[in-house]
Amino acid sequence: MAIESEVLVIGGGLGGLTSALAAAREGADVRLVSYKQSTLRQASGLVDVLGYTPDGDGPLTDPYEAIPSLPETHPYRKVGVQTVRDALSLFDDAVPTYEGEHTDTNALLPTHGGSIKPTARYPAGASAGLASDTRDTLLVGIEEMVDFDAPHVAAHLDATGVPFDVRGETIRFPGDLRADAKVTRYAKLLDTNSEVAVRGRMVPAREALAQRVNPLLEDEERVGFPAVLGDDNPGAIRDTLSDHLGVDVFEVPMGPPSLPGLRLEDALFSALDEAGASIETGNPVVDFDGEDRIEKVFIEKNGAKIPNSADQYVLATGGFVGKGVESDRDGVYEPVFDCHVPHAADRYDWFEGELFGDHEFARYGVATDGDLRPLDASEHNEFENLRAAGSVLGGYDFAAEKSGSGVSIATGYAAGQRAAQEAR
Amino acid sequence: MSDAETPPETEFDPVAPNTGEEFEPVDVFPDSDDFDLRPGADSCYKCSTCDTNCPVAEVDDDFPGPKFQGPEQWRLKQSDDDHEIDDSVMDCSNCMRCDNACPSGVPLSQMHNTARGEYVSEQMDKLSVEYIRNRILANYRTSAFLASKVPRLANFAMNFGPARWVMEKTLGVTSERDFPAFAKQTFRDWWADRGGQVQSRENAKAARKRRGLPEDADKKVAYFHGCYSNYNTPEVGKAMVRVYEEFGYEVVAPEQKCSGTPMFANGMLDDARRHAETNVSSMSELVDEGYHAIASCTSCSMALRQEYPELFDIDGIDKVAENTFEAVEYLRIHEDLKGEVQAADVDGDLAEEFAYHAPCHSRNQGLDRQAVELFRDLDGAEVEDVGDSCSGISGTYGWKEEKYEKSMEIGEEMFEHMEHAEGETGMTECPTCAMQMEHGSGYEIRHPLELLEAALVE
Ligand SMILES: Cc1cc2nc3c(=O)[nH]c(=O)nc-3n(C[C@H](O)[C@H](O)[C@H](O)COP(=O)(O)OP(=O)(O)OC[C@H]3O[C@@H](n4cnc5c(N)ncnc54)[C@H](O)[C@@H]3O)c2cc1C
Ligand code: SF4
Ligand code: SF4
Numbered sequence: 001m002a003i004e005s006e007v008l009v010i011g012g013g014l015g016g017l018t019s020a021l022a023a024a025r026e027g028a029d030v031r032l033v034s035y036k037q038s039t040l041r042q043a044s045g046l047v048d049v050l051g052y053t054p055d056g057d058g059p060l061t062d063p064y065e066a067i068p069s070l071p072e073t074h075p076y077r078k079v080g081v082q083t084v085r086d087a088l089s090l091f092d093d094a095v096p097t098y099e100g101e102h103t104d105t106n107a108l109l110p111t112h113g114g115s116i117k118p119t120a121r122y123p124a125g126a127s128a129g130l131a132s133d134t135r136d137t138l139l140v141g142i143e144e145m146v147d148f149d150a151p152h153v154a155a156h157l158d159a160t161g162v163p164f165d166v167r168g169e170t171i172r173f174p175g176d177l178r179a180d181a182k183v184t185r186y187a188k189l190l191d192t193n194s195e196v197a198v199r200g201r202m203v204p205a206r207e208a209l210a211q212r213v214n215p216l217l218e219d220e221e222r223v224g225f226p227a228v229l230g231d232d233n234p235g236a237i238r239d240t241l242s243d244h245l246g247v248d249v250f251e252v253p254m255g256p257p258s259l260p261g262l263r264l265e266d267a268l269f270s271a272l273d274e275a276g277a278s279i280e281t282g283n284p285v286v287d288f289d290g291e292d293r294i295e296k297v298f299i300e301k302n303g304a305k306i307p308n309s310a311d312q313y314v315l316a317t318g319g320f321v322g323k324g325v326e327s328d329r330d331g332v333y334e335p336v337f338d339c340h341v342p343h344a345a346d347r348y349d350w351f352e353g354e355l356f357g358d359h360e361f362a363r364y365g366v367a368t369d370g371d372l373r374p375l376d377a378s379e380h381n382e383f384e385n386l387r388a389a390g391s392v393l394g395g396y397d398f399a400a401e402k403s404g405s406g407v408s409i410a411t412g413y414a415a416g417q418r419a420a421q422e423a424r
Numbered sequence: 425m426s427d428a429e430t431p432p433e434t435e436f437d438p439v440a441p442n443t444g445e446e447f448e449p450v451d452v453f454p455d456s457d458d459f460d461l462r463p464g465a466d467s468c469y470k471c472s473t474c475d476t477n478c479p480v481a482e483v484d485d486d487f488p489g490p491k492f493q494g495p496e497q498w499r500l501k502q503s504d505d506d507h508e509i510d511d512s513v514m515d516c517s518n519c520m521r522c523d524n525a526c527p528s529g530v531p532l533s534q535m536h537n538t539a540r541g542e543y544v545s546e547q548m549d550k551l552s553v554e555y556i557r558n559r560i561l562a563n564y565r566t567s568a569f570l571a572s573k574v575p576r577l578a579n580f581a582m583n584f585g586p587a588r589w590v591m592e593k594t595l596g597v598t599s600e601r602d603f604p605a606f607a608k609q610t611f612r613d614w615w616a617d618r619g620g621q622v623q624s625r626e627n628a629k630a631a632r633k634r635r636g637l638p639e640d641a642d643k644k645v646a647y648f649h650g651c652y653s654n655y656n657t658p659e660v661g662k663a664m665v666r667v668y669e670e671f672g673y674e675v676v677a678p679e680q681k682c683s684g685t686p687m688f689a690n691g692m693l694d695d696a697r698r699h700a701e702t703n704v705s706s707m708s709e710l711v712d713e714g715y716h717a718i719a720s721c722t723s724c725s726m727a728l729r730q731e732y733p734e735l736f737d738i739d740g741i742d743k744v745a746e747n748t749f750e751a752v753e754y755l756r757i758h759e760d761l762k763g764e765v766q767a768a769d770v771d772g773d774l775a776e777e778f779a780y781h782a783p784c785h786s787r788n789q790g791l792d793r794q795a796v797e798l799f800r801d802l803d804g805a806e807v808e809d810v811g812d813s814c815s816g817i818s819g820t821y822g823w824k825e826e827k828y829e830k831s832m833e834i835g836e837e838m839f840e841h842m843e844h845a846e847g848e849t850g851m852t853e854c855p856t857c858a859m860q861m862e863h864g865s866g867y868e869i870r871h872p873l874e875l876l877e878a879a880l881v882e
Binding site for chain 2: 001002003033036037038039041042175176177178180181182183184185187188192194232256257259262273276278279280281282283299301302303304306307321322323
């Protein structure tokens with residue numbers, strides 16, 4: 001016997017979760033298996049569809065309009081504009097705490113570095129911070145959190161020409177946390193609203209935080225904090241802070257480790273659970289049986305190889321960071337099914353001299369046909385029942401284009417839906 | 425810095441890729457404590473994903489978290505021979521959540537376990553109350569063995585107020601908790617009374633006949649019951665035996681000691697090694713004869729599968745690890761368990777709504793969703809997941825007087841979710857999580873095997 005399902009999705013990042021969700025909503029019996037936690041915990045939690053063209057033009061106002069002129073090898077071209085839209089609708093439905101669905105136009109959000117970033121969907125907690133909003137803004141940094149230097153961020157934002165006044169202040173987080181306290185420590189304190197000592201008096205954490213900010217507030221109409229305002233109850237925390245401060249409160253998405261990414265991951269896992277899929281995390285898929293068709297794959301648990309079989313498979317193991325694409329001195333490869341990864345034979349052609357140059361390796365990944373089935377070196381399907389989704393795909397550079405989450409969601413949706421239709 | 429300024433690709437060094445490279449820790453323990461986990465430490469790219477998983481760092485202002493305890497401390501240690509292990513390593517509860525997190529495959533819990541072992545053997549005062557207390561808590565099997573000889577007296581004495589006050593004041597064992605009750609009859613006594621392996625063979629044969637399987641089918645498993653289902657909850661062990669026999673498996677209950685879990689968490693690696701030697705030797709002989717090792721406690725299966733081969737070099741250890749399974753997992757792989765459960769129903773005692781908590785140690789084995797998914801289609805019972813937080817007790821951690829409050833703070837989320845769940849009976853695979861669930865909610869706690877028994881065994 002093997003553990004069986006109709007559709008088996010390998011990888012638990014944005015690509016895999018969307019695939020599994022799309023397949024489950026199509027009515028298939030779905031199983032998602034993932035090794036470790038995905039790159040979502042390192043990403044900002046913003047869902048970018050397309051911020052810049054591959055040539056660096058932008059920020060783009062309407063990402064959908066730009067898709068038809070992308071290179072043919074780009075994943076968006078494989079699935080088409082309508083699928084990108086449908087995929088985002090699925091996302092909007094599954095993650096109701098995100099905003100941005102009211103318009104095709106990219107929203108402009110301030111980043112923790114003080115730049116402005118075009119994005120298609122953003123957490124509700126970030127919405128009062130939109131850069132197109134003209135309300136004057138106070139940014140509040142926390143002394144111990146060196147990744148968000150509020151006065152510096154404010155100065156940067158100001159230099160980008162935002163249509164409002166912005167000022168930064170730094171406070172000590174109430175309760176004397178250790179200098180390198182984890183973001184989850186701040187979040188937990190605020191989630192549980194536990195009491196902290198402030199000048200010898202015990203005060204609930206949310207109130208204590210508001211008390212620190214109140215005297216600093218001048219006539220600003222909104223206050224932005226780094227994204228540490230809760231893991232389980234971010235809405236309630238923002239409301240309490242807003243009440244105490246008398247202005248809107250928002251979070252500025254942060255770099256790794258990212259609470260918005262973590263919350264997004266949680267939301268997608270619960271949507272998947274509700275859709276009735278099976279989920280297993282903690283162990284890698286290491287091997288498979290089959291020639292033209294994948295018969296079964298093997299999950300390794302401390303030396304034991306557990307067979308899992310399905311009718312259709314989706315490969316969503318991520319890119320270089322997620323370990324879905326690997327490289328060694330001899331080349332670049334996809335480690336689970338050994339799917340072909342087109343790349344320059346000479347290692348010195350993989351990257352450019354400058355750090356931020358146009359590195360080829362940024363676009364490395366498996367190539368597919370229009371149905372997202374991986375192609376071998378002679379452009380034949382590697383397997384008839386395997387599709388690929390997310391950053392394991394080649395042909396795009398998500399960091400330069402600001403398209404990471406969008407590509408994962410769009411290709412995940414397409415791969416999951418087609419796999420389900422074929423399995424049924 | 426904005427993400428525009430630091431594209432994530434800069435993590436990737438095309439000249440010296442470290443992606444997924446295998447490494448072999450040099451395992452020379454116990455002759456020397458000199459593990460070489462440096463290559464593991466080098467794959468850390470400081471993304472802090474592990475830190476977002478640590479339940480202790482979430483509530484404890486003094487605990488620096490897994491990234492520091494693991495790769496950072498290892499680097500310091502490798503560059504400076506006199507580097508002392510930071511004493512915060514004793515605050516890690518060994519929940520192993522961080523292990524499951526690292527996208528780069530850094531062996532975090534192995535680093536913590538070895539560092540803790542070294543700290544205890546080299547830096548800790550063997551006459552200190554803390555050391556003695558930890559040693560008593562870690563060697564639960566010894567106390568349980570003695571107590572089980574006089575269960576009634578033990579049940580009384582262990583929870584006798586004044587005695588508990590003394591234990592807290594002198595030993596630092598919290599008096600907030602009730603000691604678990606000792607069963608009147610241990611699992612092993614029940615097993616022997618019932619006729620042991622000979623009887624099991626008969627039962628399995630009869631079941632195979634009922635199911636139309638070949639009577640001589642080679643279906644046999646060795647049960648690692650662990651201390652808890654032997655001394656405290658023999659009903660779990662009995663359920664395991666009955667369910668397996670129902671599927672036609674012959675069960676043996678080989679000689680065994682503590683799995684070592686509480687010892688790893690307290691840095692008592694020498695104690696753990698002694699117990700591991702017995703367990704590995706009896707299990708590996710059986711594995712050679714075609715048995716698989718089956719555990720009903722997820723910390724026990726974790727120890728046999730992962731911690732043993734990471735920490736010790738004992739003959740047959742890898743073979744045992746490869747052939748160890750959790751009890752329900754094994755049936756899912758080898759039988760049509762889902763189909764049988766879908767066709768079954770339960771009534772009576774276990775026709776209940778359960779508030780299920782997945783133990784941290786089930787997570788790394790990919791089993792955290794197993795019970796909810798398996799019982800989804802079972803008529804008469806409902807299993808609801810109460811979320812993914814840690815229960816907070818982590819074996820001996822929550823028994824320590826100075827950790828009690830933190831342990832309850834970690835568990836708070838689980839208690840709340842239990843309260844909001846439909847059911848008023850709890851369910852989990854881990855005996856200490858069960859203690860914490862009971863302590864925080866007052867609910868009675870059952871094991872999935874018991875529900876499986878109610879559904880499938882006449
Ligand atoms: C630092 C950083 C910042 C980012 N910022 C943004 C941003 O601001 N906006 C945006 O839109 N996008 C951003 N992205 C990109 C976006 O997050 C990713 O493109 C997207 O999440 C990738 O999803 P994925 O599912 O393809 O891969 P991943 O998230 O890499 O997930 C892959 C999963 O597969 C699992 N896996 C790998 N191998 C196996 C195996 N053999 N068996 C089983 N499972 C396996 C892994 O454990 C992992 O869980 C960022 C990415 C990074 C790394
Ligand atoms: S084992 Fe648990 S308590 Fe210890 S560092 Fe890892 S996550 Fe934290
Ligand atoms: S998750 Fe892994 S790579 Fe990231 S900081 Fe922790 S050990 Fe390092």
